[in-house]
Structures are given as C-alpha cells and as structure tokens.
Amino acid sequence: MFLIFGSDNLSIRLADWIGARSRVRIIGLAEDLVPMENVEIVALPTEMELHEMPLPDVSPTAILILEEIICDDDPVFELKKIWPNSPILSTFEIEGAEIISVSDLTATAIQDKLRSIDRKQGAGEVVRKLTEIKQAEVLIVCHDNPDPDALASALAMQHLTTSLGHSATIIHGGMIEHQQNRAMVKILDIEIRKVILDWEVEDLLAKSDIVICLDFSHPGANNILPEKCVPHIVIDHHPSDTRPAGDVILVRPEFAATSSLMASVMMNSNVEMNSRVATALAFGIRTDTLGFTRSFNAVDLRALSWLSAWIDNELLRSFESPPRTQNVLSIFTEALSNAKLDNGLMLAPISQLSDRDALSQVADFLLPTENVNIVIAYGVRMGKVILSARSSSSELHLGKILSSKFEKGSAGGHKSVAGGQIPFEELDCETDSQAVDKMTKILSEIFGGEN
Incomplete structure (x- = not known):
C-alpha cells in the first residue's frame, strides 16, 4: 500500500491515481479532502503528531509527504522508527526524505517514480x-x-x-x-x-x-x-x-x-x-x-x-518449434477455407475444433495478410464458442471490446491480443452450427463487418 500525507491538489490527484491500481491511504486536513473511490481517507481536524494519527497496520510500499501536517520535530525519523524499510519521498526540503521537485517533475513523472518503486517493493512483498x-x-x-x-x-x-x-x-x-x-x-x-x-x-x-x-x-x-x-x-x-x-x-x-x-x-x-x-x-x-x-x-x-x-x-x-500434429493442420485447412475478409475484418470459423490452442496459431498466421486489421478465429467445443482475436489497429482495444460484449462469458485480454469462451446459453443457442452462425453475426456487428 501507499501512504500520502497531504490534502492539496497534487495529493488528491496521486491518491486517486494510485487507488485505481493499489491500496492507498491519504491523511490530510478535513477542510481540503474530497471523496475518492478505492482510497482510504483519514480527515484530520488540524495538524498533529504521528502517534495521534490513525496509521496503517502494514508497511507502506512508499510514503509521500506532500504537505507539512506532521507536527513531530523530525517526521522522517519518527516514520522510520515505525517502517524502517519504506522509502520516503517529499516535495519540500525535509531531512532524510528523497526530494521530488515539483518545479522539475509533473504528477506524471512522480507516477513513473512510484511505478518503479512499486515494482521493486511489490516483488519484495511476494x-x-x-x-x-x-x-x-x-x-x-x-x-x-x-x-x-x-x-x-x-x-x-x-x-x-x-x-x-x-x-x-x-x-x-x-x-x-x-x-x-x-x-x-x-x-x-x-x-x-x-x-x-x-x-x-x-x-x-x-x-x-x-x-x-x-x-x-x-x-x-x-x-x-x-x-x-x-x-x-x-x-x-x-x-x-x-x-x-x-x-x-x-x-x-x-x-x-x-x-x-x-x-x-x-x-x-x-x-x-x-x-x-x-x-x-x-x-x-x-x-x-x-x-x-x-x-x-x-x-x-x-x-x-x-x-x-x-x-x-x-x-x-x-x-x-516442435512438429505440428495432423489435427492442427486440419484446423488450419478449414480455417483458410472458411476465412472471409470484409472491411479489414477477417473471420475464420472452424466447425471441428479438436485442438483449441490451434486457434491462436491460426489468428497469428492470418493477421499479416494484406488488407487485414483484425482476425478472429473461433470454433465450438464442449458447449462453448472459443475465440482467439488479433489486431494491428492502434485505435481498438480488443480485450475491452470483447469483455464488454460478453459479460457472462469469459472474454477479454489486451489491446491487440484477446480471447474468450462464450457458453451457448449466453448466445441463446443449442447446436454447434447455430452457435457458430450467431457468433459470426455478433462479431461482424461489433467490428464493422457486414455478414
């Protein structure tokens, strides 16, 4: 977790940003703090000493002192007595803390610094x-x-x-x-x-x-x-x-x-x-x-x-580079035969999906094809439609698009690589052929094809 002392605009922005990614507690003056999601907020009536504050019971990944609200004579020394291994950063001169100059660094730069600390500290927490x-x-x-x-x-x-x-x-x-x-x-x-x-x-x-x-x-x-x-x-x-x-x-x-x-x-x-x-x-x-x-x-x-x-x-x-099986070659043959290109979208339905991992190989193979921006290979297995999607477009996020469309199924992934397994009941289908046809229609509507 991260611990922030301060309630100015920078403190609030950083707490809000960290809260979307990790646990964070902000301790500041009640008159300046605002509600934030996923942020532990401690509103103080006035500045006070550390022993009077409700401090977290775990060692923080990093401590940020962004305003002078700690009344102890040596705040860093007192903090180190509690958490000797937590890095302490400050935007103003304070003995024992690593200085971050706001005049030189924007909030984005501080975020980069925190990412670096978080990676090291996060691995250490494991x-x-x-x-x-x-x-x-x-x-x-x-x-x-x-x-x-x-x-x-x-x-x-x-x-x-x-x-x-x-x-x-x-x-x-x-x-x-x-x-x-x-x-x-x-x-x-x-x-x-x-x-x-x-x-x-x-x-x-x-x-x-x-x-x-x-x-x-x-x-x-x-x-x-x-x-x-x-x-x-x-x-x-x-x-x-x-x-x-x-x-x-x-x-x-x-x-x-x-x-x-x-x-x-x-x-x-x-x-x-x-x-x-x-x-x-x-x-x-x-x-x-x-x-x-x-x-x-x-x-x-x-x-x-x-x-x-x-x-x-x-x-x-x-x-x-191990040898491919005959099953994989059969899936490639059907995928190449069934593949249809429409407005940059290539759909490759497969009726007999004997090896689900072949889908990703098909999608990777077809993506470099001329005039293709998106490839989705899909087929039926055990009452689900299995998807493997690839994209070369910088304007799309495949994972977010698929996860928002198939909320009941398991679909999602990265910007250019995604996948999913959608149960027949979500597609309101009973047979394999119905499921493939329904998926073809849905994917065409989502990504701009006309099938």
Missing part, C-alpha cells in the same frame, strides 16, 4: 509473504489451458517456493494441447497436475497454507478456483476493471508477460536462478510478445536482459 510461514504447502494455480507464459511463471514460482523450504504443487484446468506447450512441459519436466472435479479443488485448497494465482487475477473466471476463493498471492499482467482480492496483489499491465513479473520477483529474492527456469521465462516472454514484436516494454527488456546469463539456447530451440 518474497516476504512466502517467508512468513516455514515449510508451507503451496498451491500454484494456472488459468485453464495454460500457455507458455503461465507454465513458465508456475515453474519459476515452484523453484522459488521450494528453494525457500516449502512444498509446491502446480495445478490447472482445461487441457494442454498446443504442441509447444506439451513439448515445454515434457522437456522441462514441469510437474503440473490437471484438476477437473470441484471436490479435488476443495481438497487441495483445504490442504494448502498458501494459494498463488499466476497469469490471472480473478478466481472463477477461466480457471478452476471457486469464485469466492481469496488467494494469498496474485501475480498477473492482464488489466482488470476491478481490483483483485488477496493478501499480496502484483498486477502490473505495463508488463507484457507474467514471466517478466516473475523474473522481477526472482531478482528481488536471494534464490539462485538456473538455466531451466530462466529458459522457460524467456520463452514465456517471447511467446506473449509474439517474438518481441507486440507490447514489448522496457520492463520486459530488463527482465530478459537479467535472464540472459542463464538462458540455454539449445534447450530453448528444443521446444520452440
């Missing part, structure tokens, strides 16, 4: 949480049908937790079907368990001291956890409209991959990295950024640079 309990039973949960980013992150978390003396189990729902994913699990010898039944999940949760969500942030949405489950740690890079529940929340959309976030966590631990984990994380970053060409940011570059000392390129190549 490690601190994992060291609170000795020899714990840790449950690492991936989203359904885990991709290389989720698999790599789970492997890294298992390495971290076992190195700290815990016992760790990795679980997932759905299937591991993509040839790269299967090869990755086999070659890296990732111990991962598929869970199907509700009682299995309940039994695992009851036995676990620490539950960790990786590459997703909300239990019950495209994962096997019950909706009411509150995990201990959440690590994800996908944006979320609502703040996830949990003890430690490390959700950072500025990262292009959860593997980059896990690398950041490993950087801030004293656990030794190895080539198996580093190679997996590098592959997770590569696949989620489509070979470093999609949403690849400075934080991802830093993570990859740090991992480079341990990456085994020969090992990486062994699961980077």
Whole structure:
C-alpha cells in the first residue's frame, strides 16, 4: 500500500491515481479532502503528531509527504522508527526524505517514480509473504489451458517456493494441447497436475497454507478456483476493471508477460536462478510478445536482459518449434477455407475444433495478410464458442471490446491480443452450427463487418 500525507491538489490527484491500481491511504486536513473511490481517507481536524494519527497496520510500499501536517520535530525519523524499510519521498526540503521537485517533475513523472518503486517493493512483498510461514504447502494455480507464459511463471514460482523450504504443487484446468506447450512441459519436466472435479479443488485448497494465482487475477473466471476463493498471492499482467482480492496483489499491465513479473520477483529474492527456469521465462516472454514484436516494454527488456546469463539456447530451440500434429493442420485447412475478409475484418470459423490452442496459431498466421486489421478465429467445443482475436489497429482495444460484449462469458485480454469462451446459453443457442452462425453475426456487428 501507499501512504500520502497531504490534502492539496497534487495529493488528491496521486491518491486517486494510485487507488485505481493499489491500496492507498491519504491523511490530510478535513477542510481540503474530497471523496475518492478505492482510497482510504483519514480527515484530520488540524495538524498533529504521528502517534495521534490513525496509521496503517502494514508497511507502506512508499510514503509521500506532500504537505507539512506532521507536527513531530523530525517526521522522517519518527516514520522510520515505525517502517524502517519504506522509502520516503517529499516535495519540500525535509531531512532524510528523497526530494521530488515539483518545479522539475509533473504528477506524471512522480507516477513513473512510484511505478518503479512499486515494482521493486511489490516483488519484495511476494518474497516476504512466502517467508512468513516455514515449510508451507503451496498451491500454484494456472488459468485453464495454460500457455507458455503461465507454465513458465508456475515453474519459476515452484523453484522459488521450494528453494525457500516449502512444498509446491502446480495445478490447472482445461487441457494442454498446443504442441509447444506439451513439448515445454515434457522437456522441462514441469510437474503440473490437471484438476477437473470441484471436490479435488476443495481438497487441495483445504490442504494448502498458501494459494498463488499466476497469469490471472480473478478466481472463477477461466480457471478452476471457486469464485469466492481469496488467494494469498496474485501475480498477473492482464488489466482488470476491478481490483483483485488477496493478501499480496502484483498486477502490473505495463508488463507484457507474467514471466517478466516473475523474473522481477526472482531478482528481488536471494534464490539462485538456473538455466531451466530462466529458459522457460524467456520463452514465456517471447511467446506473449509474439517474438518481441507486440507490447514489448522496457520492463520486459530488463527482465530478459537479467535472464540472459542463464538462458540455454539449445534447450530453448528444443521446444520452440516442435512438429505440428495432423489435427492442427486440419484446423488450419478449414480455417483458410472458411476465412472471409470484409472491411479489414477477417473471420475464420472452424466447425471441428479438436485442438483449441490451434486457434491462436491460426489468428497469428492470418493477421499479416494484406488488407487485414483484425482476425478472429473461433470454433465450438464442449458447449462453448472459443475465440482467439488479433489486431494491428492502434485505435481498438480488443480485450475491452470483447469483455464488454460478453459479460457472462469469459472474454477479454489486451489491446491487440484477446480471447474468450462464450457458453451457448449466453448466445441463446443449442447446436454447434447455430452457435457458430450467431457468433459470426455478433462479431461482424461489433467490428464493422457486414455478414
């Protein structure tokens, strides 16, 4: 969490901005403070000493002193007695605090500074949480049908937790079907368990001291956890409209991959990295950024640079390009035959979806086609229409569009990469053909086609 002392315009703006992303408490004068969503507001009648104020019971990620409302002779000294490890920043000269000059920095620049601190402190919070309990039973949960980013992150978390003396189990729902994913699990010898039944999940949760969500942030949405489950740690890079529940929340959309976030966590631990984990994380970053060409940011570059000392390129190549199955080739054949282009929108319906992970391969393959701005490959499986969407348009946010349209289903994602699984009942359909036709109509209406 963040702690702000002040009630001027800058204090309120920063509290409001932080509140949309993390926990924050602002302590200021009652006459100046205004209501804000997702912000803990402490309104003081006048300036006072720290021991008179209602302070948080957790160590802040950072402390900002933006107005002189603390009456102690040495506020920084008093704050350090309470929270010795929390960075203290101030916009005015105060002994012991890091100065942020408002004349040189705008609120945006301060936000960038806080992001940097938050990344380091957030990773540190994960490690601190994992060291609170000795020899714990840790449950690492991936989203359904885990991709290389989720698999790599789970492997890294298992390495971290076992190195700290815990016992760790990795679980997932759905299937591991993509040839790269299967090869990755086999070659890296990732111990991962598929869970199907509700009682299995309940039994695992009851036995676990620490539950960790990786590459997703909300239990019950495209994962096997019950909706009411509150995990201990959440690590994800996908944006979320609502703040996830949990003890430690490390959700950072500025990262292009959860593997980059896990690398950041490993950087801030004293656990030794190895080539198996580093190679997996590098592959997770590569696949989620489509070979470093999609949403690849400075934080991802830093993570990859740090991992480079341990990456085994020969090992990486062994699961980077495994042979495609005949099922995948059949899906490609049908997708290419059915694909229709209309006003920049290419829809590729597939009637026989024997391998759901082939959808993403089809979408990635078709996007570079001439005059194509959006590609959506979709097909029916087990009473749901599975979607995989790609876009090269800077004006659209695929994830937000799909999540707003299919509120009951599980749909969403990033600006240029998204997906979903929409149940037949939301489409008001009973048969596979009806569902495909209905989805074709909906997608054409959403994205501007005329079918």
